[in-house]
Amino acid sequence: MLPRRSRLSVLVFLVPPLAVYGIAVLFPILQSLFLSFFQWDGTTAPKAIGVANYARMLGGDSVFWHAFGNNLLYVAISIVIQIGSALIVANLLLTLTRGHAVVKTLYLLPAVISTVAIAFLFQRIYSVQPEGLLNQLLQAVGLGHLQQPWLSNISTVLTAVSIPEGWRFTGLYMLILHAAFLAVPAELEEAARLDGASRWQVFRLIRFPYIRPVWITTLIMAMTYDLRGFDIPYLLTNGGPGQSSELLTTYMYKTAFTSTDYGYASAISVFIVVECLVAVGLIFLVLRRRDQS
């Protein structure tokens, strides 16, 4: 039982942010949920249609399922790039004796560049005419036959739009993981090395288990952020060609602001919220089972 003064302090510090959270996050979600039971074009009176939007979304909308499939692949590629390379770079940084700050700044740089600039940059990198950096590099190393319009080819476009998203936040997650690595007690690693552990064993059996809670947090952050990924695919391809790089978010945006079908767009947005919650739940479930085993 907290003393009266402490309880007051807790209220003073917790209630304002909770109120802001409620107004800025929970209320719009609930409002979307409410709106998802209507057919509304923004100009005429909304018409209550029950769960028809959900039935359409889950049962008869091929674009929705196509976008959902794209979303899963987009998240997978982005996470592998973000968390995978962040883990490697953060680990390698420990071996550097000088220039930590420069390397960290360079890796973090993409996270502070505006999205529009990143989209423009990658549009140039992938370009065919004028020949972009990627196609020039392929030509230079004798792989000219692999040159192609990366953003116009339906087989490569989804990967092409996922890479900038992954590249952009690698530095951020690298910083978090590097800070966690620095907290690993040096004596533990030293003892392991004295016992003859290789570098890989030190990483696998000492460092990684020690930073596991931080790694889980970054994984959740990356996954929820990537599930909501919108800006780079929208700016680079607008979901095309066809629906090859359409994500749930870009589809929702078009449904709301191009088709002015706010009810259906709200149903998609509710699905995205549920999808994020399920993804986080699955991560916890898998990890808990692994811990128990």
Added chain:
Amino acid sequence: MKRFLTVAVAAAAALTLAACSGSPKATSSATTGVDPSGEIKPHAISWLLSRPADGAVVTIMQQLAGEYAQSHSGFSLNLITTPDRPSYIQKYETLAAANKLPELFDTDATPFAQKLASQGKMVDAQALLKSLGVYNQFRPGALNYQRFDDGSLYMIPFEYQPEFFWYNKDLFTKAGVQVPTSLDDLPQICAKLKAAGVTPIALDGQDQWPLERYIAYKPFRLAGPDYVTGLKKGDKQLSDSTGKAAAQWVSDLGSNGCFSSDFSSTGYADAQALFTSGKAAIYNIGTWELSSLATTKLSATVRDNVDFFTLPTVANAVTDPNEYVTSSGIGMAVNSKTYDPLVRDFLKFALGKFFTIAAQQGSLVPVTGVTTTVPDNATPLYKKALDAADHVGTKLVMPWDTQLDPTSNTRLQQELVLLAQGKTTTDQFIDTMDTAIKQNAPKYFG
């Protein structure tokens, strides 16, 4: 469980609150006369528009607003421009949904705009122009472009922009091809141009509307402007002979390499650069690019080789060769909710002067009786384009992106890319589009 119930109750309470606070509400539909009574009380007005910030409309309107403010202290015109059309449409439709549109706003004659008009949210432009005594000055084609299907007019045009096929004579000669006389010639011409090592047609695929023009051309020649009017309502299908011919033609353009391999991610500036740098042979664009294509701004190596041809025809065409896309641009609508004597008076002042100034600056204008000044740095092509604009026929190719319901239009834009890339067959394309239109058209035209 207890925690879950608590959350559920909280959610239910919030839902109830949301229901009570009510969100979507039907908007009132006040209709305002075009000549409101009362005193002219100067105040600030806004125009939400989608035009280049340094373009003729914005710069001239700023100048005219300044002049008007000198005699009407307290008046100002706030021009809020979003040149990127998709972003603009999002802004405009969101403001319309919130019933917060400003005094003046831009819109095409889309199904969405027609809904606003039918709800009395826009001033009747035909009545307004007539009451201001300027209606008869407008080119009929410029006004027709702004009309809804029922003939009503709610937008005022500020531009007049025929669209031509600009081509590079030198590249045509090197490839041994002639200007097409029929639309059916174009795929073969593309094949020869491609074999000669040039990009046949420079296409801004990123903005989607340029490719959508190509699906409109064959139906316009074969069945006239009414085809899309029937198609968008579901009264006609792409599976009919006209629709099949249109889909096959776009497919043929793609399979003959008319467009660059990366056309779907090529932007407006890059497409134009392809043509102006002599790397592409054909560029289909309107006269708003006259200053880039028919003046000394164009590179000297390409300048003398540029010419244009108009939309080729087809055998048994129902439209004349001088009938093609002639847009009067996005129109300006007047918000009936905020319409007052000041807005009317300013529009009277502005419309009385705008077109003369624009024509003096070299722009084609949607009114007759005003001669466009040919700039000093113009090539002979500039004058040729102005002359062609004066001889445009009465039937117009209506861009399909302004005609179809927005959901079907989005799908069409996506499927067209796949069709031109050869990633879908004409039958699949037709089937997908007919299904999409059948599902979505009733929401707008039912």
